[in-house]
Amino acid sequence: MSSAEFQPIQGMSDLVPPEVTRWQSVEAQARHILDLYGFDEIRTPLLERTEVFQRSLGDTTDVVQKEMYSFEDRGGRSLTLRPEGTAGVMRHLAGRGPDGQEARVFYWGPMFRSERPQAGRKRQFHQLGAEALGPPNPAADAEMLALQLQLLTGFGLTGCQVQLNTRGTFEDRGSVEQGLRDALQPHVSELGADDQRRFKENVLRVLDSKEPATRSVVASLPPVTSFMSPDSRRYLEEVERMLNLLSIDVQVNPRLVRGLDYYVHTVWEITHDALGAQDALSGGGRYQIELGGKTMEGVGFAMGLERVLTVLLQEEGEAAKPIPGNLVWIVSLGESAFRENLILVQTLRLRGIRCRLDLSGRSMKAQMRAANRAGATTVIIRGEQEMEKGTFQVKSMEDGKQEELAMAELLQRLAPLHVHNA
Ligand code: HAM
Numbered sequence: 144m145s146s147a148e149f150q151p152i153q154g155m156s157d158l159v160p161p162e163v164t165r166w167q168s169v170e171a172q173a174r175h176i177l178d179l180y181g182f183d184e185i186r187t188p189l190l191e192r193t194e195v196f197q198r199s200l201g202d203t204t205d206v207v208q209k210e211m212y213s214f215e216d217r218g219g220r221s222l223t224l225r226p227e228g229t230a231g232v233m234r235h236l237a238g239r240g241p242d243g244q245e246a247r248v249f250y251w252g253p254m255f256r257s258e259r260p261q262a263g264r265k266r267q268f269h270q271l272g273a274e275a276l277g278p279p280n281p282a283a284d285a286e287m288l289a290l291q292l293q294l295l296t297g298f299g300l301t302g303c304q305v306q307l308n309t310r311g312t313f314e315d316r317g318s319v320e321q322g323l324r325d326a327l328q329p330h331v332s333e334l335g336a337d338d339q340r341r342f343k344e345n346v347l348r349v350l351d352s353k354e355p356a357t358r359s360v361v362a363s364l365p366p367v368t369s370f371m372s373p374d375s376r377r378y379l380e381e382v383e384r385m386l387n388l389l390s391i392d393v394q395v396n397p398r399l400v401r402g403l404d405y406y407v408h409t410v411w412e413i414t415h416d417a418l419g420a421q422d423a424l425s426g427g428g429r430y431q432i433e434l435g436g437k438t439m440e441g442v443g444f445a446m447g448l449e450r451v452l453t454v455l456l457q458e459e460g461e462a463a464k465p466i467p468g469n470l471v472w473i474v475s476l477g478e479s480a481f482r483e484n485l486i487l488v489q490t491l492r493l494r495g496i497r498c499r500l501d502l503s504g505r506s507m508k509a510q511m512r513a514a515n516r517a518g519a520t521t522v523i524i525r526g527e528q529e530m531e532k533g534t535f536q537v538k539s540m541e542d543g544k545q546e547e548l549a550m551a552e553l554l555q556r557l558a559p560l561h562v563h564n565a
Pocket of ligand 1: 227273423444445
């Protein structure tokens with residue numbers, strides 16, 4: 144039925160009522176919880192210089208190599224639509240002086256990755272992310288996981304699973320890569336073409352391959368922690384101890400490496416069974432990012448809001464649809480009633496009452512139909528007769544009762560029901 148001309152770009156969606164109300168309630172809940180933990184909102188541009196992402200995420204990651212929407216602007220500069228939020232936030236905080244190194248910030252908004260669209264994977268999707276700057280500290284990592292779980296349960300989600308691992312320090316990286324290369328060498332011919340390239344360029348990426356053949360090879364590898372220093376292993380154990388103290392259940396997954404190169408020490412992913420192959424609701428970890436001669440250290444996460452909403456809808460079904468608020472619809476019969484109603488609608492709105500004036504000038508029947516379609520709870524009708532008497536016909540759309548009221552009675556009737564409580 145619908146022509147392709149009216150469709151958004153593949154992998155992107157229009158977000159419209161009633162779902163958009165769901166998004167707003169998730170956002171309101173998130174703001175409340177993030178405030179409890181002392182996080183302030185930050186809004187960075189959707190466009191950054193391409194090198195902001197290349198430097199932060201790593202040149203050989205899938206995101207940088209294959210998934211960025213990059214283009215040259217009119218001045219010949221390479222710009223990129225942000226594929227994630229951390230890099231832009233670090234660009235800002237690195238320029239902010241010492242307080243940037245201990246900031247606690249959150250962000251919310253669209254991200255862009257040119258991936259093959261499928262269920263749960265979009266080209267424009269939305270993340271809610273948070274970053275807590277500061278040097279490595281297992282308590283900070285545990286607190287970040289606690290925050291994420293409080294957010295997810297606050298939204299009404301149950302049954303989330305946490306997978307935890309460590310990437311070790313940058314100093315561990317050489318021996319981890321060597322260890323993995325040695326262990327994978329005898330199996331290289333069993334890997335797909337893409338994974339053979341990864342084996343050469345960035346062997347850690349082989350670990351999060353989705354190829355079935357690669358996955359069975361990966362399952363037989365020793366855990367990455369076996370190639371790390373004892374200190375790195377102890378750091379992970381300390382995080383686990385703290386999570387235990389907070390009664391947070393996690394599953395250590397020795398093959399979890401995450402797809403971005405800025406991670407050091409703790410990494411995690413939160414998954415949910417109600418999602419298919421793309422089952423990560425949220426991912427995060429500790430990172431170290433070098434930008435403009437500064438080293439930014441912190442811990443953070445981002446959750447995919449489309450995926451959160453998918454699970455919420457599956458768990459709650461129709462019953463949890465938001466209930467629309469009261470709406471007053473004003474019907475005018477005749478030119479002079481319409482002019483007076485123009486003033487009335489403004490008066491009511493200034494008093495915090497949600498209302499619409501029918502602007503169509505159509506018949507009474509047509510205006511009542513429009514009121515119904517808009518979900519009006521009360522209709523005010525004013526015609527020549529009411530104008531003469533200084534009254535209004537007030538009809539409740541809930542029980543169909545109609546009464547004639549004077550202005551003072553009308554205001555009294557509407558005010559207690561519709562006072563704006565923002
Ligand atoms: P990420 O794992 O790339 O991490 O993305 C985080 C979440 O965004 C995923 O768990 C998923 O829910 C959602 N997501 C990612 N790609 C898509 C897509 N194509 N369609 C729908 N949802 C998607 C990051 O972005 C890091 N910046 C997280 C972080 C913050 N680490 C430290 N601080």
